[in-house]
Amino acid sequence: MTDEATMKAAMQAYVDAFNRSDAAGIADLFADDATVEDPVGSPLKSGKAAIADFYKMAVATGARLELAAPIRASHGNAAAMAFNVRLNMPEGKAHIQVIDVMTFNEAGKFASMKAYWGKSDMVLEK
Template sequence: MPTQEQMKSALQAYVDGFNSGDPAAVTALFADGAVVVDPVGDPPMEGRAAIEEFYGNAVAAGAKLSLDGPVRGSHGDRAAMAFTVHVTGMRIRVIDVMTFGADGKIVRMEAHWGPDDIEH
C-alpha cells in the first residue's frame, strides 16, 4: 500500500505540473491502465493515450490550480484535495479523489464538481 507521504507528494506534484504547464509531469503520476472520471457522472477515460490527451488539452487551455486547503490522506489507498481550477473566464471548484496502486501511481482519479461549482 502506498504511504501517506507518497500520496500527498503525488497530489502536490499534480498541482505543480499543471501550474508549470507540463502535462507530461501530470500524466507521469498515473499507472498505465489508470482511469480518469472528470467529472463524476461522465464516462470514464481509460488508458495512457486518453489520459495524456485529457491533460494535454487542460494544460493547453491554460488551466491553473490553487489548493483550497491541505491535501488529505486516508487510512487506505486514497487521497483527496479540494482546489479551484482557474481557466479563462471561469473558476471551477473541485474535489479530486485519487486511488493509488502499491507503487504509488494513481490508478483512478475522480473529479467531484457540478454545475453549481462553476463561476463565470
C-alpha cells in the same frame, strides 16, 4: 500500501505539473491502466494514452490549480484534495470548485482519479 506522505506528495506533484502546463509530467503520475472520471458522471478515460490526451487539452486552456485546503490522505490507498481551477472565460475571470479523489497502486502511481464538480461549482468572478 502507499504511505500518507508519498500520496500527498503525488497529489502536490499533480498540482505543480498542471501549473507548469506539463501534461506529460501529469500523465507520468498515473499507472498505465489508470482511469480518469472528470467530472464524476461523465464517461471514463481509460489508459495512459487517453489520459495524456486529456491533460494536453486541459493544460492548453491555461487553467491554474489553487489548493483550497490542505491535501487529505486516508488509512487506505487513497487521497483527496479540494482546489479551485482558475481560468479566463470569454465572460471574464472564473473558477471551478473541484474535489479530486485519487486511488493509488502498489507502485505509488494513481490508479484512478475522480473529479467532483458540477455546473453549480462554476463561478464567474465578475
